[in-house]
Amino acid sequence: MAIRNKKYHGCLNTFTIIDDLGLDDYTNLAKELCEQNDTDGFIVCKLNPLEMVFYNRDGSRGSMCGNGMRSFIKYLLDEQKINPGIGEMFEVVTLAGKINVWLLSINPYLVKVDLGYPIIDSNKMDMTEKEIFPLLLKDMLIYNLFIGTHHSVIFVEEYDMTKLDMMVDVIKKSNIYKKFTNIDFVNVIDSDNIYVKTYERGVGYTKACGTGSTASAYVAHALGKVNNKVFVHNDGGDLIIQLEDKCYMIGSAEEY
Numbered sequence: 001m002a003i004r005n006k007k008y009h010g011c012l013n014t015f016t017i018i019d020d021l022g023l024d025d026y027t028n029l030a031k032e033l034c035e036q037n038d039t040d041g042f043i044v045c046k047l048n049p050l051e052m053v054f055y056n057r058d059g060s061r062g063s064m065c066g067n068g069m070r071s072f073i074k075y076l077l078d079e080q081k082i083n084p085g086i087g088e089m090f091e092v093v094t095l096a097g098k099i100n101v102w103l104l105s106i107n108p109y110l111v112k113v114d115l116g117y118p119i120i121d122s123n124k125m126d127m128t129e130k131e132i133f134p135l136l137l138k139d140m141l142i143y144n145l146f147i148g149t150h151h152s153v154i155f156v157e158e159y160d161m162t163k164l165d166m167m168v169d170v171i172k173k174s175n176i177y178k179k180f181t182n183i184d185f186v187n188v189i190d191s192d193n194i195y196v197k198t199y200e201r202g203v204g205y206t207k208a209c210g211t212g213s214t215a216s217a218y219v220a221h222a223l224g225k226v227n228n229k230v231f232v233h234n235d236g237g238d239l240i241i242q243l244e245d246k247c248y249m250i251g252s253a254e255e256y
Contacts, residue, residue: 003029007037008075010067010253011208012236014039017075020046020053030055040203041065043072047081051093056202064096064148066210066239070111070253073101077109078255096148108252115214115247118145125150126179138170143219147247150181150201151215159185159197168199184212188225195233207236214249217241 005018016033021044023029030042034057041062044053052072054062062068069092076082084090084103092099100114120133124146129135132144143153154167164185171183183199196216198209217230221243228243240250 003033005033005037006075006255007039008071008253008255009236010070010210010251011234011239013041013065013067013206013208013210014256015041015043015065015068015071017043017045017071020044026053026055027059027061031057031059040200040206041068043068043075045072045076045081046093049093050076050082050091054094056200058202060202061095062149062202064094064099064115064211066113066115066148066212066214066249067208067251067253069094069099069101069113069210070251073103073111074109074253074255077103077106094148099148104250109254110250110252113210113249115147115211115249117246118147118215118218120145125177125181127176128178129176135176137174137176140167140170142171144181145215145219147215147218148211150179151184151212152177152181153184153186153216153219155220156185156187159187159195164197164199182209182212184209184216186216186220188220189233191225191227192229193231193233194220194226197235208234208239210239210249210251213239214241214247218243218247 016037016039042055054065102112104110134141134143185197187195198212200206213232220226230241232239242248
C-alpha cells in the first residue's frame with residue numbers, strides 16, 4: 001500500500017512528512033521513505049496533542065530538529081490541520097520536551113521557535129569527560145552543549161573539507177563521546193554574521209541545521225564574538241537567531 005507523503009525543506013535540509021499511522025516504531029519506514037525521496041529526515045505528524053516525531057535518515061530517532069520543526073508546521077498549515085493566529089503561541093511535543101512556536105507570517109511563511117536555553121552538562125551530552133566547554137581533543141577546541149539535541153561547536157578559519165572530515169573522524173573514534181554528536185563548524189564573518197556547516201548524526205553533512213545554527217550562535221555570543229541577534233548563513237539558506245532569556249530561531253520552510 002502506497003503511503004501518502006510529502007517533501008518539505010528548511011534551508012534545503014530535507015524531510016519526508018506523513019500523518020500518523022498509529023505505529024509504535026517508524027524506523028523501517030523512515031529509512032525506506034528517506035531513501036526513496038532522498039531526504040535527510042523523516043517526520044510523523046500527530047495531533048491532539050500536537051507532536052512531531054522525528055527520525056534521521058538512517059532510521060534513528062532524533063529528539064528535536066529545528067529545520068524539521070519549521071517544515072512540520074508548514075505541512076500542518078498547508079494541510080489545514082492547524083489554524084493559529086499571527087503571533088499566537090502554540091506548543092509542539094518532541095522527545096526534547098514541549099517546544100513553543102509562534103507563527104509570524106503566512107505569506108511569506110515565517111515562524112519563531114523557542115529552543116530554550118542550552119544545557120552544558122557532560123551527562124546530558126553523554127560524554128565521559130566533565131570539562132566539555134571547551135573540550136581539548138587532539139588540537140581541537142570543542143564547545144559541547146545540548147540544545148534540543150547534542151551539538152559540538154568548532155571554530156574554523158576556512159572550510160577545507162579534507163580537514164573537516166579528519167576532525168569528524170577523530171570525534172567519531174573518540175571514546176569521550178558515548179553517543180555520537182552533531183558537529184558544527186563555524187566561521188565568524190563579523191559581529192552580526194556567522195557561517196555554519198553541520199555534520200549531522202545519522203545523516204552526514206547537510207545543507208543546514210536549525211539547532212546547529214542556534215548552538216553555533218550561542219557559543220559565538222558566549223565567547224564575545226557576535227551580538228545577541230545573529231544572522232546564520234548555511235549552504236542551504238539563512239536563519240536569524242535571537243539570544244535573549246532563551247534561544248529563538250526564526251526562519252521559513254516550504255514544500256518541494
